[in-house]
Amino acid sequence: MTYLLAYTGSRSGGLQKVLTSDDSIFDIPNLDNTYAYSPATNLDNDEWFIIENFSDSGYPNAFVSRVSPLNTTSLNQLPVDKYCKIKYLCSEQGDYKLFQKFVPSQLISKRWFSIEEPQLRTDKKIICFSGVPDAVYNMVEDKLYFRDIAKVKAIFKGMEVLYREATETEVGEFLATEFIELAENYTVNSVKVPNRKRIALIMDQIRDYSEEDRGSLFADIHTYCPDLIHEDKLLITSEDDLKLVLFGIDERFYTTSRSGAKRIANSVVNIPVRAAA
Template sequence: MANYILGKVKRKQKMFRVLVTETEVYNTDELILNGIDYNPSTLIENEETYQLTDFSQSGYCLDFLTNELNTVEHDQILKVDLKKLSFICTVQDNLYFFQIINSSFFISKKWFSVDELTLETEKPIITINPFADAIYNKLNDTLYFKKLTSAQKIFKGMDQLYKEATEAETQTFLENDFLEVSQDYGAILVTIPNRKRIALVNETLNKLSDNEKIAIYDYTNAYGQVTYENGKFKIENDDDLKFVLWGIEQRFYTTQIGGEKRVANSIISI
């Protein structure tokens, strides 16, 4: 069965046909797509991937994924454009394997093949990773990926799945009634991880009633890492803010055996 490699050239909108091969590029027999619905609060193991279901309806999907593949409709890429590739897509049956292409994937050195002992000089090659940056399964309309930062380079707009608060949004958050922020610490000093947490926490707080918010603040205070007086957490630095944000996300728990207080590094809803 034929397998196809298509390519996206920088500053050009359409996909180009790169090559057709009977050789299997990715070993699908050993491929296990263990997908977990994407959530920025969830960390995955090495053997796992994030997933976005109903991907064709997400607004991030590329047009050519929604149609039946017809390679005749794709122009053959020109040799001069091969060094301008931003990503390639290998199509095997109903699986689409995407790989970002950057300078590290171009090899332009003198080399010789172990099959043919002749020295090659002006034949640069593009290497293919054993695991793609993103895999789209057309049968179940699901995109699988390990790093959002990589996937969003292919599917523009996906970075909105894990947005960070702007400086204005961060400043507004720091002005909340339940925070008392030191004059030596302000929005400009809030790190990117905390800005991302603020974006998530804002959504959480908007869903809570006043009584639920009070319960969350009491719960956070029970783990006693940040001074809490007169209904306000005293924020002196980025670590203080991180602790309060963890509390609002309800990441703290106490082990049933031993009573050890812990913070959950990753969360999966069950």
């Protein structure tokens, strides 16, 4: 027997029962291809981010903390008027606890009929959800797997720190750096979310920049993006210009060894250093 549960927030009943099924609620994905989480890494379809020793990570969750195997006798049945309060759906299947973020648009009220018993219905709401979970917790190995930090930060309290955007102060501090020049039409308010995230990642690098580091940055950008150089400064006129500067600071420019093609790494995965034999 598999249970589908819903979390509605601590003020709306917390974890509650939705339904039981003889079949699996979610599909357990292939979790062989994993990377430690980094905002600089873009995943392929069969890849997942992983957090090891998740119980010590400081990201509490009402379902993860429940003892396994799941006992639902202490849980209430979710009332019909509380379905709009659902934050996420979850289920325990074998060694896994599986999660899916819930958004109000999944609660549908439309004209519909079942193809098994065609009859026009307008008086019932339905919920649509995917069989693919947004997060998978392996209880035996104490590992959390996920693909989209924007979804799981709504499920696990505190994970938004991994998704941090630079503050207005930090953006202003970065744009005021002595080697950056802004066009008149480009200000702190022009910086959008993707570049705010990139600024948050490289702020420490900027603070510790030496003259040698600065010289290397200018050399790289002059090689790959010469139009950004203006009187010994990096001229930023648009979001694209800022992105290129941030990619330069993050050492994303490279030249292929065989063809000599100049490229930008849109996604970065650090290669583990193996000890010498």
